[in-house]
Amino acid sequence: MDYRYESSDNSSGRNKCAACFRQFNKMEHLVDHMRTSFHSVHESKCGICRKHCRSFESLREHLIGPLPKQECKNIFNIRGCRYCLTILESSNARRVHQERCQFSNVNAVGLLARMATLGIRDSLNIDNGYSRGTQVVALACKMVGGGSDGSLDLCGRVCLIDENENILFHSYIKPLIPVTNYRYDTTGIRPEYLRDAMPLRQAQKKIQDFLCNGEPMWKVKPRGGRARILVGHGLDHDLDRLQVEYPAVMIRDTAKYPPLMKTSKLSNSLKYLTQAYLGYDIQTGIQDPFEDCVATMRLYTRMRSQRHGAEDYSLASDPQNRNNLAAWRQSELERMSPEGLLALSRSDFYCWCLDS
Incomplete structure (x- = not known):
């Protein structure tokens, strides 16, 4: 079901998800969305409009896909790294960054040279x-x-x-x-x-x-x-x-x-x-x-190496997070702001940044 529609209430952003920007007919629908979306600081985010995306592929489509957000695409084409999808301060900063970000040319040639002389090592x-x-x-x-x-x-x-x-x-x-x-x-x-x-x-x-x-x-x-x-x-x-x-x-x-x-x-x-x-x-x-x-x-x-915000308990499955968006808190949750709901939400996957 698609709850998006235009109204004076939605124009204020009251029922708008603070992460993916979806609009909802009623606040209870936004609460239901937050229960199943698992938005968190570990999601990929557009460096321009700050929209959360579920994967880097979703973010890539948002920036340069068949139907991108035009404003974000225009800026990304000038200041965006095509590999890590970061937005840099200027086109010159992007050029310098992308040369370091890209594992090509010298890196690839060096890899091929190493592969040619590897031999077999079985003495682990x-x-x-x-x-x-x-x-x-x-x-x-x-x-x-x-x-x-x-x-x-x-x-x-x-x-x-x-x-x-x-x-x-x-x-x-x-x-x-x-x-x-x-x-x-x-x-x-x-x-x-x-x-x-x-x-x-x-x-x-x-x-x-x-x-x-x-x-x-x-x-x-x-x-x-x-x-x-x-x-x-x-x-x-x-x-x-x-x-x-x-x-x-x-x-x-x-x-x-x-x-x-x-x-x-x-x-x-x-x-x-x-x-x-x-x-x-x-x-x-x-x-x-x-x-x-x-x-x-x-x-x-x-x-x-991605830098994400710190959380005491970063997974939705952690016992300390199980009641964050519980059904018995429905009335309380509906009174919260979209930003407050996002602060309670946690990821449903283990982010590799936690290995650092």
């Missing part, structure tokens, strides 16, 4: 000199095909890097069942590469032990522990193919992170996210898992 050091505090690592796999028609994904190569893009583990993997399609055009994997490769079970144990970093799986906790944060794209599939278990609370998946998803709440491809938010192309021709690791790590650090 469990401690790696980092025993204090949580570490962040990125993982990516390349799949070969199994089964009668070669459509069954089997892990044929895996890479693990640290936050500084140093390789921790990079190895071909020998699957448990025969490979029927090496998918050479995209994986670059030949039969001889897997003949004497590390068995899946051995790689599985190495990776799982490294991620847990000496903590039992049932003791892994999001803060204050030794287990490592794991970054990747489509990690459910990669971990399933590796037969590695890891707690969801320690996973940062760029395929499932709401601010990076499409406006339809479907996942964007890693290739698109890298081009749109980092400014260079990946997965052209034969693909290397190191390249995917670097892209996901860069996306993660970019999302983590």
